[in-house]
Amino acid sequence: MIWPATRGIGKLTLFLNDREREKLHAIDEALQRIKDKTYGLCESCEGEIQLGRLKVLPFTRLCVKCQEETGKRERASKDARRRARLSQTCHH
Numbered sequence: 375m376i377w378p379a380t381r382g383i384g385k386l387t388l389f390l391n392d393r394e395r396e397k398l399h400a401i402d403e404a405l406q407r408i409k410d411k412t413y414g415l416c417e418s419c420e421g422e423i424q425l426g427r428l429k430v431l432p433f434t435r436l437c438v439k440c441q442e443e444t445g446k447r448e449r450a451s452k453d454a455r456r457r458a459r460l461s462q463t464c465h466h
């Protein structure tokens with residue numbers, strides 16, 4: 375019996391672990407973006423993602439600049455949480 379492509383993928387995921395499923399999901403999304411003609415465009419600033427970056431990270435959704443900003447924000451919020459925790463435990 376021949377499964378339609380989409381149902382085939384649904385079946386296939388049953389045999390994959392979480393990481394492989396995630397990868398498959400990323401591929402699926404990239405294919406969808408190619409279909410929507412948004413592939414290679416940054417999700418955040420809608421600018422073009424550099425070709426060199428796409429070669430290394432074909433499924434990335436952010437350009438270098440936005441990726442850095444996101445990373446900075448995540449680090450900053452982690453720092454803020456750590457500071458908040460420290461100030462709670464430190465009584466003067």
Ligand SMILES: [Zn+2]
Nearest residue numbers: 416419437440
């Ligand atoms: Zn961007």
